[in-house]
Amino acid sequence: MNTTVPFSVAVIAGLCGAMAMELTMWLIKRTGWTHGSMLVALGSLITRRRKNAWAVGATIHLLAGVGFAFLYTLAMARLGLTAFPQAQIAGLALGFIHGLLVSIALVWVVADQHPLEEFSSAGFEVGLTHLAGHVAFGLAVGMTMAAAL
Numbered sequence: 001m002n003t004t005v006p007f008s009v010a011v012i013a014g015l016c017g018a019m020a021m022e023l024t025m026w027l028i029k030r031t032g033w034t035h036g037s038m039l040v041a042l043g044s045l046i047t048r049r050r051k052n053a054w055a056v057g058a059t060i061h062l063l064a065g066v067g068f069a070f071l072y073t074l075a076m077a078r079l080g081l082t083a084f085p086q087a088q089i090a091g092l093a094l095g096f097i098h099g100l101l102v103s104i105a106l107v108w109v110v111a112d113q114h115p116l117e118e119f120s121s122a123g124f125e126v127g128l129t130h131l132a133g134h135v136a137f138g139l140a141v142g143m144t145m146a147a148a149l
Contacts (some may be wrong), residue, residue, distance in 0.1 A: 005077045005145065010070040013144035017072075018065030020140035021133040028129045038133070041119040048115040065137070068098070072141045087146035088139055095138020102134060103127035 025038050043057025044050060072094050076082055081090040104127070111122035 005073040005082075005149070007070070008074045009067050009145060009148045012148065013073055013141040014066030014069030015062065016144045017069050017137040018062050018103060020066070022061070024136035025129055025133040028132060033127050034129050036118055038130070041077040041114065041116075044116050044119065045110075050116065068137070069141045069144075073140065073145050076142065076145060082149050084146045087142040089142070091138035091140070091142025091145070092135055093138070095135040095141075098130070098138065099131035099134025103130045103138040106130055111138065 009043050022039070025034075028034055029036075038052065039057035039059075040050065040053045041057070042060055043053030043055065046056050046060070072091060075094065076087055076090045077101055079090065080088055107122045107124075107127045111120055111126075114120045
């Protein structure tokens, strides 16, 4: 059993996963169920203002996507879950667990500390949107990994 994944696969999987996550969250936002941009919220945590927040947030999100995809692909490779459909199922499961942790942190901790008022409260719908985004991330990582290996 091969327990390594080329770094290039993790990079591509991370970029695909980050895009899938952002697309999923954007589609949910388009329904009117949630408001605001995750990338602006993330970037403004660093910049402490709206100016340049989207660019900073997008950069952080893409880099984090690659980092987390590396961890996801490493775990899936070590468990021998690199082929269709096991890689997708493993990606969904990892994304669900990751999304649950992030959603809980957002709703209970991060929102209270956010410097912009528009992001200072996060309810159930924000948590569920992030959960869906992380599940999409995991699925995209699993699909990319299985296709590449």
